[in-house]
Amino acid sequence: MSDPVLSLRNAALSLDGNAGRVDILHGISLEVARSETLGLIGPSGSGKSSLLMLMGGLERATGGEITALGRDLTAMNEDALARFRRAHMGVVFQSFYLIPTMTALENVATPLELAGARDAFDQAQSELEAVGLAHRAGHYPSQLSGGEQQRVALARASAPRPEILLADEPTGNLDGANGAAIMDLLFGLRDRHGATLVLVTHSRSLAARCDRVIRLADGRVVEPERAAAE
Template sequence: MTPTLFLESVHLSLPSRSGPVEILRGVHLSVEEGEVLALVGPSGSGKSSLISVAAGLEPPTAGRVCLLGEDLRRRSEDELARLRRGRVSLVFQSFHLIPTMTALDNVRVPMEVAGFKDAAARARAGLEEVGLGHRLRHYPGQLSGGERQRVAVARALAPDPQIVFADEPTGNLDSQTGEGVADRLIAIAREKGASLVLVTHDPVLARRGDRIVQMKDGVVVS
């Protein structure tokens, strides 16, 4: 079976005033269909950069990235966007909600842009899944931090993606609220059969994955 995500000898160097800085140094990684993988390691170890490269947001300096069975090398930005559309989702700790849109519209509009004919119904169902069926018409400024993050989770999972990348999705939340958000994220991903790559500093949350991958200094160490 082809893995949902496969990285082979991936390097990433970024320019700086003092010369190129090597962020990723020969990363090998695979994620199977439906697998929940926890990516851990100290700050600066390359976890977020790995997410960007794996999702096709940042081209690697060297190496090969295969996402959903497709080799990302020599793909244009438009081709990458078409590949991700409706199939790849991202959740960030900073929510990235549009403040002038209701919770329902924050979930609905990206799916309409992606061409989903049932975007409104999916958005409503997605918000109900995360316990926000009663907050559909509220704006982000009227929601708590935990509720805003649950909107972000609903937005990511409502299209039934094949893989979700979550970069410290509970990092801005208190421990109790964060645990509730993480519970829903993992449970819904498992229910939908989506692969989930979860970057976290929380060892309790990491242990809830099927596998823990540890990074240090731009390489996978265990």
């Protein structure tokens, strides 16, 4: 694969716990192409979310090398990683992580303001329109349903037009109808803006929408990378 957006070489993650050192990921090597959608599947505890966090620099690898857009994430300090994510990545979690004291519009505008956008609130309003929530712009998270909160979180992640979108079980806290709507929006944003999308999911139907699927178990890739349609 030429010029991958994401590249992992023997990436490993170990964490210190009460019972001692715990090995979470073991020598993961993979590449993700520009505008590709990659699904990470596997049982709970298999390391899917940890792998996604490594890709986003939200966890620091304890072995191997991780590059994103040609930059070595393993060589960056925390400040550099935060700046890189702000400029190039959007992250959507199962828990929405909206700021409770801010309206939907303010939540979406925050990363744009941090990036120095002069028209942050105009852009944020456009993003809320894109996810069907223009009429809820002035509402606080506590006034929104779970599906609406995830739409706001998705608008916030996509507003700065990131090259890489990472989604960790983005439909996990939603019912079937809301989950399907969120995934339609997520893939639609990918299609419109050309972002590379990596997502963790337990849903077979969601994984089937990805260009490629990787299954993990016990912190290792246990099945060859395959096209979702196979």
